[in-house]
Amino acid sequence: MAVGERDLEDAILGLLDRRAAGASVCPSDVARAVHPDADEGWRELMDPVRRAAARLAARGQVEITRHGTPVDPARARGPVRIRRPA
Structure with a gap:
């Protein structure tokens, strides 16, 4: 199963929609959510x-x-989180 750019964007937004306001997700949460295994x-x-x-x-x-x-996504190194803007 190929995962497209839009699939990943939708997964990020979907996971954030299911979290409390101000909560964040780890990129690995997204990867695990869209990968079939x-x-x-x-x-x-x-x-x-x-x-x-x-x-x-x-x-x-x-x-x-x-x-x-x-942080600037282009310069971010190491572990990051993704959240809705405040």
Whole structure:
């Protein structure tokens, strides 16, 4: 099953819709949600999920955070979270 860019964007927004206001999701949560076998293979989706989050951030639909502080998606290194803008 091929996972497209739009699938990842929809998964990010869908997971955020099911969380409390102000809550965030980890890119791995998104990857696991869209991969047909959540135990294996989801790691290959980590970079595409981060790129999908960056596109949503560019449109103002989400923020990428590190330690709770918004960061530039292009410069973010290490663990990040995705949340709706405050």
